[in-house]
Amino acid sequence: MSIALSGTAPAVRRPRTRSGLRRFTREQPLGAIALFLISLFVVVAVLAPWIAPYDPLAQDRVNILTGPGVGGHPAGTDELGRDVLSRSLYGARTSLLIAVATLALGGAIGLVVGVVSGYFGGTWVDSILQRAMDALMAIPSIVLLLFVAALLGPSVRNTVIALSLLVIPSINRVARGEMLRIREEPYVEAARSVGCGTPRILIRYGLPNLMAPLFVMGSLLFAVILIAESALSFLGIGTPPPTPSWGRMLSEGRSQLEIAPWMTVVPGLILSISVLAFNLLGDAMRDFLDPKQRR
Amino acid sequence: MPHLNPRLTRRQTRTAGAALAAACLALTAACSGADGAASGKGKIVEDAGPPQDGGILHTAATADAPSLDIQKEASYMTHVAVGSVYSRLVAPKTGKDIAYGSSDLEGDLAEKWSKSKDLKTWTFNLRQGVTFHDKPPVNGRELTSADVKCTVDRIKSLPGHQLGLVANVAELQTPDPYTVVFTLTSANTAFDQTMANPFMAILPCEGTKGEFNLAEDAIGTGPFMLKSWKRDQERVLEKNPDYFVEGLPHLDGIQTTVLPDAQAQIAALRSGKLDMISSLSTEKRQVDQMLKQIDGLQLRTEKGITQTRVFMNAEKGPFSKLEVRRAVAHAIDKEGMIKALRSGGTLTGPITPTLFGAMPQDEVDELLEYDPEKAKELLAEAGYPDGFSAELVATDGYGETILREAQWVQEDLAKIGIDLTIDQQDYATYVSSTWPETKYDIMYGLQTPMLTADEYLTSEYTSTGTRNWSKVNDPKLDEMVAAQRVLTDDAEREKALQDIERYIMENVSTPLPLYAYDTQTLYSGKVHDYFPHPDYSTRELQDVWMEQE
Numbered sequence: 014m015s016i017a018l019s020g021t022a023p024a025v026r027r028p029r030t031r032s033g034l035r036r037f038t039r040e041q042p043l044g045a046i047a048l049f050l051i052s053l054f055v056v057v058a059v060l061a062p063w064i065a066p067y068d069p070l071a072q073d074r075v076n077i078l079t080g081p082g083v084g085g086h087p088a089g090t091d092e093l094g095r096d097v098l099s100r101s102l103y104g105a106r107t108s109l110l111i112a113v114a115t116l117a118l119g120g121a122i123g124l125v126v127g128v129v130s131g132y133f134g135g136t137w138v139d140s141i142l143q144r145a146m147d148a149l150m151a152i153p154s155i156v157l158l159l160f161v162a163a164l165l166g167p168s169v170r171n172t173v174i175a176l177s178l179l180v181i182p183s184i185n186r187v188a189r190g191e192m193l194r195i196r197e198e199p200y201v202e203a204a205r206s207v208g209c210g211t212p213r214i215l216i217r218y219g220l221p222n223l224m225a226p227l228f229v230m231g232s233l234l235f236a237v238i239l240i241a242e243s244a245l246s247f248l249g250i251g252t253p254p255p256t257p258s259w260g261r262m263l264s265e266g267r268s269q270l271e272i273a274p275w276m277t278v279v280p281g282l283i284l285s286i287s288v289l290a291f292n293l294l295g296d297a298m299r300d301f302l303d304p305k306q307r308r
Numbered sequence: 309m310p311h312l313n314p315r316l317t318r319r320q321t322r323t324a325g326a327a328l329a330a331a332c333l334a335l336t337a338a339c340s341g342a343d344g345a346a347s348g349k350g351k352i353v354e355d356a357g358p359p360q361d362g363g364i365l366h367t368a369a370t371a372d373a374p375s376l377d378i379q380k381e382a383s384y385m386t387h388v389a390v391g392s393v394y395s396r397l398v399a400p401k402t403g404k405d406i407a408y409g410s411s412d413l414e415g416d417l418a419e420k421w422s423k424s425k426d427l428k429t430w431t432f433n434l435r436q437g438v439t440f441h442d443k444p445p446v447n448g449r450e451l452t453s454a455d456v457k458c459t460v461d462r463i464k465s466l467p468g469h470q471l472g473l474v475a476n477v478a479e480l481q482t483p484d485p486y487t488v489v490f491t492l493t494s495a496n497t498a499f500d501q502t503m504a505n506p507f508m509a510i511l512p513c514e515g516t517k518g519e520f521n522l523a524e525d526a527i528g529t530g531p532f533m534l535k536s537w538k539r540d541q542e543r544v545l546e547k548n549p550d551y552f553v554e555g556l557p558h559l560d561g562i563q564t565t566v567l568p569d570a571q572a573q574i575a576a577l578r579s580g581k582l583d584m585i586s587s588l589s590t591e592k593r594q595v596d597q598m599l600k601q602i603d604g605l606q607l608r609t610e611k612g613i614t615q616t617r618v619f620m621n622a623e624k625g626p627f628s629k630l631e632v633r634r635a636v637a638h639a640i641d642k643e644g645m646i647k648a649l650r651s652g653g654t655l656t657g658p659i660t661p662t663l664f665g666a667m668p669q670d671e672v673d674e675l676l677e678y679d680p681e682k683a684k685e686l687l688a689e690a691g692y693p694d695g696f697s698a699e700l701v702a703t704d705g706y707g708e709t710i711l712r713e714a715q716w717v718q719e720d721l722a723k724i725g726i727d728l729t730i731d732q733q734d735y736a737t738y739v740s741s742t743w744p745e746t747k748y749d750i751m752y753g754l755q756t757p758m759l760t761a762d763e764y765l766t767s768e769y770t771s772t773g774t775r776n777w778s779k780v781n782d783p784k785l786d787e788m789v790a791a792q793r794v795l796t797d798d799a800e801r802e803k804a805l806q807d808i809e810r811y812i813m814e815n816v817s818t819p820l821p822l823y824a825y826d827t828q829t830l831y832s833g834k835v836h837d838y839f840p841h842p843d844y845s846t847r848e849l850q851d852v853w854m855e856q857e
Contacts, residue, residue, distance in 0.1 A: 070719070071719075072716070072719045074641070074644050074648065077648045078593070092648070092649065092712060093648070093712060093715055093716060094648070163734075166732075167732050249704055249732070253730055253731075253732050254711055254714075254715055254730055254732065255718065255719075265708075265712075267571055268570065268571055268594060268708060269593070269594070271594075271597050272593050272594070272597055
């Protein structure tokens with residue numbers, strides 16, 4: 014029954030080919046640069062063990078707080094003699110791991126809540142779910158984060174849980190809004206008329222059509238998570254020592270800012286560039302995917 | 309600190325310092341860790357003239373006191389908070405000509421004191437006319453010997469390690485309002501030292517009877533009165549106008565802000581919001597940097613008395629094997645640690661090097677020798693040739709340096725195959741549960757300095773010790789500790805104490821002392837006559853005064 018219908022649904026399979034990427038590059042040059050930087054970030058994160066010149070935990074006790082280039086450390090060492098560059102590269106790994114896990118966990122929950130809520134928009138199901146989300150959003154995010162992280166104690170897993178709470182409401186809102194639109198679309202009505210069940214409609218027709226705005230949201234949230242994770246680690250309740258994390262490196266470097274600025278500058282710079290790249294990509298994708306901006 | 313540029317005028321020194329600082333900023337990489345000592349900065353002004361009255365001393369604490377109950381609470385933070393509110397019978401002398409950590413005593417509430425020939429009866433004669441702070445429900449009444457009795461009775465009724473201090477008091481008599489007579493169950497040559505312990509603050513009977521809450525208020529006879537306490541925010545002390553020492557204190561008050569972050573404290577000192585920071589964790593490099601930048605800043609460096617410790621659970625888990633604990637002792641590069649992370653320090657046995665009974669330094673150095681090969685052998689002997697994994701507990705409540713040191717220990721133990729993950733805990737959990745309830749396998753932290761050899765040995769290393777939080781249980785050691793207490797000959801006792809320490813290092817090895825680190829206090833140029841004592845009672849603040857504009 015759905016063979017004919019799936020062909021009529023306009024956005025189920027838009028072919029993503031090389032030409033799409035080329036058009037993106039042409040229309041959104043800044044976005045392309047951001048995409049390149051993000052790819053670089055991912056590559057570094059994945060290949061950190063092969064790229065990094067040193068073990069990020071190894072303490073070179075002959076070279077403590079030595080400057081860039083001294084003792085074979087390209088970006089200097091920290092107060093325990095650990096290589097700052099290696100730690101920064103591995104920090105990308107920690108950040109990526111946490112951001113992906115958070116987006117997967119928070120995104121999945123937010124998506125389910127949003128899609129269900131949107132499909133049943135206006136009913137009691139929608140009201141209950143959205144009021145719960147309102148409650149979550151009403152608490153200032155940093156307060157919520159601090160509360161949860163302090164309650165659970167510092168660990169990578171707990172950081173992911175805390176950060177997920179930040180992601181869930183945002184993803185939920187976008188998914189719900191899209192779903193409210195989609196459920197009025199003729200192809201959903203058609204699916205319903207031939208007797209498709211709710212789960213099938215949601216998964217087969219709902220999800221694929223609301224992914225585009227979610228990608229934009231995801232990219233922007235990625236940047237938020239990077240910052241939030243660093244903030245938590247900076248405050249000592251995020252990634253526990255000695256795991257290299259940009260936030261913790263910044264916090265450790267702060268006490269040495271005047272005598273060993275490289276400890277702060279290197280991770281700080283990488284963090285800033287990564288966050289900027291994700292924001293730029295998010296903006297570029299929004300413009301690119303918005304049909305109204307298209308000629 | 310020696311003044312190396314005596315011929316430079318103050319302005320010249322300042323210019324030189326500024327130029328050096330500027331050069332440093334320009335060439336940060338080149339002169340990392342340049343020493344401020346060379347510029348002669350940080351010198352303590354000793355001839356500031358006659359003391360002036362007035363002024364509020366603004367200072368900071370890295371963590372607040374868990375409660376204000378000076379006897380129930382094990383944390384030294386409590387002593388720092390309200391030590392100057394109370395008085396003791398006797399107290400350690402402090403002053404310009406008194407060495408730091410000296411055990412010389414002077415009368416505090418007691419005018420004079422004496423001991424009987426058999427060392428079992430100690431008589432203290434109290435000053436007359438000493439009044440408590442004028443706060444309800446005590447309302448400034450006179451202190452009498454009854455208050456001393458109330459206090460000692462209370463300590464005896466409290467659970468906890470303080471009991472160890474008065475455990476051998478058989479009877480306390482108060483023949484008249486100004487005389488207190490202690491009868492001891494066994495001879496004690498240094499009972500006056502016990503009474504000088506900061507835990508021996510004399511409380512009013514109203515407090516011991518529960519007429520006000522000792523955990524939230526403090527009413528004593530000390531130089532300062534507690535005006536207000538906002539937990540984890542600030543403590544305000546004001547001058548006691550009726551203090552029994554004429555002319556003291558000089559300060560109108562002391563305001564302590566709780567600033568857990570060392571960097572925030574430094575920033576506040578820079579901007580003049582604080583007059584003094586006692587740095588638990590400030591590193592040498594950073595102190596040097598500040599001395600270069602802040603004009604007139606005074607630095608007081610004292611030989612260390614606070615021990616860094618590795619606590620290992622002797623009862624269960626992999627560290628219950630002696631060989632493992634001894635392997636840990638040899639696996640850690642303490643000298644490297646001091647050099648990299650502290651401004652200075654001395655390796656120590658169970659008894660801090662500055663105290664009577666401490667082992668000769670060369671023996672300590674040998675017993676704690678950094679020897680990873682030997683550590684590996686010991687580990688293999690214990691049945692762990694390939695090592696094992698465990699959790700290392702540490703708290704951020706002592707400042708950042710402790711966490712760095714924990715990572716240093718982690719790395720050193722990884723080298724012999726002990727794979728540790730760090731469990732970072734908040735100070736409250738650490739000090740009130742994890743530590744006293746021995747909820748750890750291995751832990752890195754500090755030990756509040758104790759004031760006598762006996763206190764260290766009895767409270768921490770005997771099976772019934774009140775701070776035996778590593779679960780040590782060694783009957784032979786118990787006997788040795790009890791035996792030294794009745795020795796009256798100093799030479800004999802010193803030898804006995806050292807034998808015990810050697811025994812502990814070789815046969816117990818937990819809590820494993822690593823080193824006593826040097827402490828630094830930084831204070832503004834207008835603060836004078838600060839002569840601290842390691843007992844944390846802060847009584848010395850009665851002598852501090854500030855230049856008035």
